[in-house]
Amino acid sequence: MHLPAFSALLTDTGREVLEEVDPVSVTKDPLATASRLRQDPKVAALDPNLPVSELVNAVMTQMGLRERGRAKFGDRAKRMFFTPNGLEQATRHTVAEYRARRTTEMAEAVLGNGGAGDLCCGLGADLLALATRGVPVEGVEADPLTVAVARANIEALGLGDHARIREGDVNEVDPNAYPLLFCDPARRGGRGRVFDPSAYSPPWDVATALAEAAEAACLKAAPGIPHEALSPGAHAEWISVDGELKETTLWFGALAKGPRRRATVLHERPGLLASEGTVAHLDADPDLPPAPVSTARRYLYDPDPAVVRSHLVAEAAARVDGALLDERIAYFTSDQAQVCPLWRVLEIVEFAPFSLKRLRSSVRAYGAGTITIKKRGSAVDTEKLRRALRPSGSESMTIVLTRIGERPFYLLCRGIEAS
Ligand SMILES: C[S@@+](CC[C@H](N)C(=O)[O-])C[C@H]1O[C@@H](n2cnc3c(N)ncnc32)[C@H](O)[C@@H]1O
Incomplete structure (x- = not known):
């Protein structure tokens, strides 16, 4: 998508055309939708200097992205504007x-001195969230099309009193220009996802230096960022949504408060974005001894990936007086069953060294039909195992494959319902 075609969508007629297209038809019947748009005189009138095919393409792309954007933005995606890359990275x-909520809580004193700068604001997801909380925020973005998209989003969500965008290069930004600085470097280049932090834009060390020099700052990093790459002064928070690890947030300066590492588990319910009641945290306890190791107790705990990535499994186990099965593997067991978003808890019905023959006969004996297979530290091919087990009963059960030392084990488990 090019800037002139995108700009045409922002005119009154452009908005009318977008309003009239059924988003489902764009994905379900793209040929018929494109053909109808080609015949629509309003589309050709959007910009007489552009070929109709380009305008049709811009409308179709925008509508397709709005549909895809619902997964990230819920119903507000219907009013927002996207680029494929912008949506991917948002x-x-x-x-x-x-x-934004945590930032504003921690940055109260700092924000008394002015607003925030969102360096690398993209299409504006983070900036919009800050502005929604009443924080005055300026986004800095290098790509002119993305600048136009971010501005359109500010307008679409009625946040013009709090947010604005400046086209520019963050390498030229003075870190003290804003009392609060946020930066989410681009992790996608022309050839797709970039894994080497020195190839981010701006490079990770540049973003870190900006954050370290600011009074208060927050950086968004990839969820798999190695712990060794974390700045010594930063506090890190690993965030998952519905059991999937999404990112690491790093807090600097006046925002580096409390424990150095935190796991945060967020839940989204279908059709409804998270509310305050769906958040759970686990914080590092520097005085906690390593988790004990013991043979399996009655309940198996499978910690959320945010807990595992933040190296807080010992803290999680301590909450239920639990013990690891193996000191290198992030499963623990306990005699207490405590349902909590930080982990999945299962009742162990059988724990034994791995044997296909024995496991198959147990699956039959317990009447297992629907089987979930989870593994840590096991090389077993789970799909092959599922076929080999031939479950045919009516019970839902979970098989957990792991090892203790070098020896493979399995745990046959039942789910625990929240009471
Ligand atoms: C990961 S995206 C930001 C996503 C944003 N936080 C959101 O949630 O919508 C990074 C953005 O940084 C922009 N960018 C990359 N290098 C930049 C630079 N040197 N100066 C300004 N913007 C830059 C890219 O164009 C891209 O839009």
């Missing part, structure tokens, strides 16, 4: 909203 609303 923070999902649940996370942006959560982070």
